[in-house]
Amino acid sequence: MISRSFRYEIERGMSLATLLIILTGVARAVPVFPNYRDLAVYTTSAPDTINLAKIVAVTQFVNRGKETLRLSARLKPARALGFPGATYRTSLRPGKTAVWTWTFIAPEKFTREVLSGEIVLNGVRERELYISLLGTDYADLHDRNIEKIADRAQVVATYAPRSRDSILTEMTALAARQPKPVLTLAAAGKTEYAILTDALPAPPEGQDATACGLRAMDWNMETCCPHMPGSKRIMSRRSHTWSSTVNALKIS
Secondary structure (H helix, E strand, C coil), X not given: XXXXXXXXXXXXXXXXXXXXXXXXXXXXHCCCCCCHHHEEEEEEEEECCCCCCEEEEEEEEEECCCXXXXXXXXXXXXXXXXXXXXXXXXXXXXXXXEEEEEEEECCCCCCEEEEEEEEEECCEXXXXXXXXXXXXXXXXXXXXCCXXXXXXXXXXXXXXXXXXXXXXXXXXXXXXXXXXXXXXXXXXXXXXXXXXXXXCCCXXXXXXXXXXXXXXXHHHHHHHCCCCCCHHHHECCCCCCECCCCCEEEEC
């Protein structure tokens, strides 16, 4: 026989466990977008000590953030270079550096090539990856401002911009979290509402009714709304409706 209090504790525990599972699922469903500066990517290269045509490239991933990154990187094959492609995978803790070593054989009279690929962070294709290679410089190059390349090929630049899909996904997630206005009084110079005022007094004899009415309206607005700077400009003088200078007035 199970006591009533014991049964209540069991049901309560099951309810809490179910709630925890639901909340965990919701937390996992929310996309996480690492700060762009949290991951730095560098690549250097040098010829192999035995085979000078073989270039050993080293790509370093530096985690400057506060969260561990599940990182995988891929370089696509390059037919002109004879590069078969390369992949890399690691778990990169905060403040740590991961080193990815990959090689290729530079053909004779190699000039230039840009290898392309991608970087996946926490299961999401977060970055594109581009690594630029240049061949041997001409022997008569004597420009002091240029570092002369003597190797058959050398890595000269690494670029890892955010992917288009990642940017669009983050923009969608941010838009979904934006609060929606409860009531919009005016937007883009238009409104569906009107301001009602008391009937204007009859003008004194010999005075223009339009000019007198405008003066009365200005006095009325200044008297009723002394705390609103430039309140006379809020109302259109001709239509008694909101002026087009009011682009957007929202109450959240």
